[in-house]
Each structure stands twice: as structure tokens, then as C-alpha cells.
Amino acid sequence: MPQWVLDPRDPDPAARALLQQWLSFQAEFAWRPQAAAERLAGLDDPAALKGRWRGNTQATEVLDRLAQVGGVGIPQLSPAYPPALRELRDPPPLLWVRGTPEVLLGPCVALVGPRAPSVYGRHVARTVAASLASLGVVIVSGLARGIDAEAHEGALAVGGRTIAFQACGPDQTYPRVHRDLADRIAASGAVVSELPVGVPPLKPHFPLRNRLISGISRALVVVEARTRSGSLVTARHAADQNVPLLAVPGPIHAATSAGTNALIRDGATPLLEVADVLAAAGLEAGPPSAEAPATLGDLANRVRGALEEGPQDRGELVDTLGCAPGELASVLLELEMAGRVAIDPSDGRLRWLGSVPGAGAPRPSRGLSSESRSRRPGGDF
Numbered sequence: 001m002p003q004w005v006l007d008p009r010d011p012d013p014a015a016r017a018l019l020q021q022w023l024s025f026q027a028e029f030a031w032r033p034q035a036a037a038e039r040l041a042g043l044d045d046p047a048a049l050k051g052r053w054r055g056n057t058q059a060t061e062v063l064d065r066l067a068q069v070g071g072v073g074i075p076q077l078s079p080a081y082p083p084a085l086r087e088l089r090d091p092p093p094l095l096w097v098r099g100t101p102e103v104l105l106g107p108c109v110a111l112v113g114p115r116a117p118s119v120y121g122r123h124v125a126r127t128v129a130a131s132l133a134s135l136g137v138v139i140v141s142g143l144a145r146g147i148d149a150e151a152h153e154g155a156l157a158v159g160g161r162t163i164a165f166q167a168c169g170p171d172q173t174y175p176r177v178h179r180d181l182a183d184r185i186a187a188s189g190a191v192v193s194e195l196p197v198g199v200p201p202l203k204p205h206f207p208l209r210n211r212l213i214s215g216i217s218r219a220l221v222v223v224e225a226r227t228r229s230g231s232l233v234t235a236r237h238a239a240d241q242n243v244p245l246l247a248v249p250g251p252i253h254a255a256t257s258a259g260t261n262a263l264i265r266d267g268a269t270p271l272l273e274v275a276d277v278l279a280a281a282g283l284e285a286g287p288p289s290a291e292a293p294a295t296l297g298d299l300a301n302r303v304r305g306a307l308e309e310g311p312q313d314r315g316e317l318v319d320t321l322g323c324a325p326g327e328l329a330s331v332l333l334e335l336e337m338a339g340r341v342a343i344d345p346s347d348g349r350l351r352w353l354g355s356v357p358g359a360g361a362p363r364p365s366r367g368l369s370s371e372s373r374s375r376r377p378g379g380d381f
Contacts, residue, residue: 004046004078004079004080005072005073005074005078005080005101006018006019006022006046006072006073006074006075007019007072007073008063008064008066008073009067017050018046018050019063019073020059020063022046022049022073022075022093022094023059023062023073023196024059025039025049025093025094026092026093026094026194027196029093030093030194030195030196030199031208033090033091033194034089034090036076036091036092037076037089037091040076040077040093043077044077045077046075046077048077049075049077062196062197065171066170066171066197068171069098069170069171070186071097071098071099071186072096072101073097074094074095074096074101074104075093075094076092080101080102080104080105081104082104082105082216083105084215084216084217085212085216088211088215088241092194092212093194094194095192095193095194096193097190097191098170098182098192099186099187099188099189099190099191100188100189100190103161103163103188103189103190104163104190104192104216106136106137106138106161107136107137107138107218107281107283108137108138108139108140108217108218109132109137109139109140109217109219109220109221109277110139110141110213110216110217110220110221110234111125111128111129111139111140111141111147111148111151111221111223112141112142112148112151112210112213112221112222112223112230112231112234113146113148113224113225113231114146114147114225114226114256115144115145115146115147115148116145116146116256117147117223117224118224118254118256120250121146121147121150121223121248121250121256122146122147122150123330123334124223124333125147125150125151125154125223126150126151126153126154127154127333128151128154128221128271128274128277129150129151129152129154129155129160129162130154130155130157130158130160131274132155132160132277132278133154133155133158133159133160133161134158134160135278135283137160137278138155138160138161138162138163138189139152139155139160139163140163140165140213140216141164141165142165142166142206143164143165143173143174143175143182143185144175145175145177147231148164149178149181151223152181152185155189156184156185156188159188161189162185162189163185163189163191163192163216164181164182164185164189164190164191165192165193165209165212165213166191166192166193166195166201166209167202167205167206167208167209168193168195168199168200168201168205169193169195169197169198169199169200170193170195170197171198172200172201173191174201192212194209194212206230207230207233207237210230210233210234210237211234211241213234214234214235214237214238214241214243215237215241217238217243217281218243218244218280218281218282218283219244219280220234220235220238220243220245220246221246221247221248221277222234222235222245222246222248222259222263222268224248224250224257224259224260225247225256225258225259225260225263226255226256226258226259227255227258227259229259235263244269244281245263245268245269246268246269246270246271246276246280247260247263247264247270248260248270248271249261249264249271249272273336273342297331299321299323299327299328299331300331300334300335302321303317303321303328303331303332303335303341303352304340304352306320306321307350307351308352311347311349311350311351312349312350313348313349314328314329314350317332317350332350340352340353341353
């Protein structure tokens with residue numbers, strides 16, 4: 001058995017004993033990850049824990065349950081453990097990963113927001129996630145209703161990869177309504193838990209999960225947030241972890257944008273186009289393509305045709321295309337977030353820029369940029 005993963009389906013007695021050791025260690029230290037890191041200091045091999053920790057009496061039952069759930073355990077000492085999480089002051093001693101463990105090593109960007117977002121917030125989350133995922137970026141979120149689900153769905157819609165961190169044990173899915181979504185995420189990405197089998201999704205567990213969402217990511221995007229929001233907790237973790245923070249601007253009177261607008265006021269980067277996320281994350285896209293993809297809808301293609309003849313404002317476009325203002329606004333938002341349309345600040349008119357940066361170009365490397373990310377310890381919860 002490769003020591004970098006621990007598989008409960010492995011019949012080898014030595015492999016099962018080693019996994020039992022790590023599960024016992026996780027049960028003891030899951031809520032004290034900083035203490036776990038101190039106990040593991042000086043060890044350099046996942047197998048090194050063997051003989052240092054006693055298995056619990058329910059080990060066989062737990063192993064059987066994990067075998068039914070599927071997935072593998074990745075100990076903190078494993079080379080498959082995400083380096084960004086290992087750098088935290090409080091890295092989980094063991095990650096349970098259902099899906100593809102290698103996806104945790106890819107270039108990640110997190111999108112978070114409320115469970116009851118606006119229509120605008122839903123659209124932004126799905127569009128930004130799809131654009132980033134189409135460029136090879138791994139989308140990270142928390143499987144919750146609302147913005148989290150939109151981010152995961154946006155990545156899946158373009159055949160991209162996404163990671164869902166859970167606030168419960170690996171034998172559960174929260175919310176239950178997202179069981180199908182979790183299965184689809186695991187088919188190409190990963191569903192991850194740091195908590196032991198049987199642990200329910202209690203309120204104190206969500207800040208624990210949030211530090212991992214930001215901690216593994218090259219940048220964190222807060223799509224919407226109220227003034228008291230779990231997304232702002234994740235933003236604080238990002239600040240502690242030295243992870244670049246972006247926020248989507250919103251109407252000043254909208255409660256769902258009060259938190260994001262405050263983040264921008266306090267120094268977060270406003271997300272105006274997908275290129276802002278790539279720049280913050282230290283990722284590069286390929287050169288723009290001269291042709292727009294054939295996947296543009298009918299109205300989007302008509303917008304393209306109109307703007308290629310010359311810039312227009314929104315009112316002129318409505319008259320030119322003979323469409324409803326609301327319908328045009330939805331299409332323009334998608335085109336703007338994809339980097340195909342931009343507003344000229346000099347006159348407020350819309351101009352056609354072309355395709356999504358990197359469309360038709362090779363995906364960027366799954367590795368991080370040559371410029372290493374600087375971090376300072378963080379993760380208070």
C-alpha cells in the first residue's frame with residue numbers, strides 16, 4: 001500500500017492497522033489541530049505514527065463505514081497532503097477525500113457567499129466559476145445552498161474540477177439535498193472532511209471548515225455577504241493566512257452586498273472581471289482568441305455583432321436589438337464577467353473585446369506559479 005494514502009478497502013492487515021492508528025489520532029485531535037501538528041513535529045513518514053498511538057475499540061466498525069463511503073485518508077505527513085494547508089498553524093491531522101486526491105494539489109480559487117443570495121449573486125458565482133474552471137483553475141467552496149452550490153455547478157458545467165469542504169464527518173453530506181451534487185463533484189474533483197466518522201454538521205464546525213476553504217486557495221472571492229455572515233469569517237481567515245481577497249461590488253442599499261462593499265472599502269480587491277481573480281491568484285491565461293466560442297447564445301451573438309460595428313450604451317443596444325432591458329442586462333453581465341465586453345470609463349459605452357482570455361489555448365499548469373506564495377500562520381476559530 002502506498003503510504004501517501006490510507007484506503008479502508010485495502011485488505012492488508014498492516015495497512016488497516018496503520019489507518020486505524022491515524023483514525024484514532026484524528027478522533028483525539030480533530031478539534032485541536034495545532035496540538036496535533038506539535039505532536040507530529042519531527043515525524044517524516046505517515047507510517048511513523050505506527051506504534052505511537054493505540055487504536056480505539058470501534059476501529060473495525062469505523063473502517064467498514066469508511067469502506068462503504070469510499071475515498072481515502074491523507075495524513076498530514078503524506079506528500080499528497082496539500083502544501084498550502086500544511087503551512088497553516090492548525091493543519092488537520094487527517095483529510096478524508098472522496099474523489100481524486102490529486103485535485104487538492106492544483107491551483108485553487110475559492111468562491112463563497114450566502115445561502116440565500118440574490119439572482120445577481122447566483123449568476124456572478126456561476127459565471128465566474130465557469131470562466132475560471134475553463135482555464136484549469138480548481139474551484140473551492142463549501143457545498144452549502146446558494147453561492148457555494150452555484151460555484152460548484154459553474155465549474156462542473158464546463159467540465160472543470162471543484163473541491164467541496166464539509167463541516168461534518170465523511171459519512172455524511174450536508175445539506176442532504178446536495179447528495180447528488182457531492183457525487184458529481186467527487187466524480188472529477190473531491191469532497192473533503194477533516195472530521196471523524198459520525199460527526200454531525202454542528203455550528204462550531206463551520207468556522208473550522210472555512211479556514212480550509214481559504215487556506216488551500218490562491219485567492220478568495222466573496223460574491224455576496226451580509227454584515228454578519230459566515231463568508232466574512234472566511235474572509236478573516238484569508239487575511240490571517242495572507243490569501244488575496246476579492247469581493248464583488250453590489251448595490252449600496254442591498255443587504256446581501258453590505259458585507260462585500262465593506263470589504264472593498266477596507267481594502268479588498270473589487271472583482272470587475274475574471275482577469276482580476278487570475279492576477280490576484282498569480283495565474284496567467286493564454287492570449288485572447290480572435291473568435292468567440294460557438295457556445296454563445298443567440299442574443300449574445302447579436303450583442304457581439306452590434307458592438308463589433310461600434311461601441312454603444314445599454315439604451316442604444318436595447319433599441320438596436322429590440323430586446324427587453326432585463327434580458328440584455330443578464331447577457332451583458334455574463335459577457336462582462338467573461339472578459340468579452342467592457343465599459344469604457346470615458347463615455348460609459350460598451351465595447352466588444354473578444355473571447356475569454358485563454359479560450360482555445362492550452363490550460364495552465366496544475367502547479368502554482370514560480371513565484372511562491374508567502375504566508376503567515378493563521379486560522380483562529
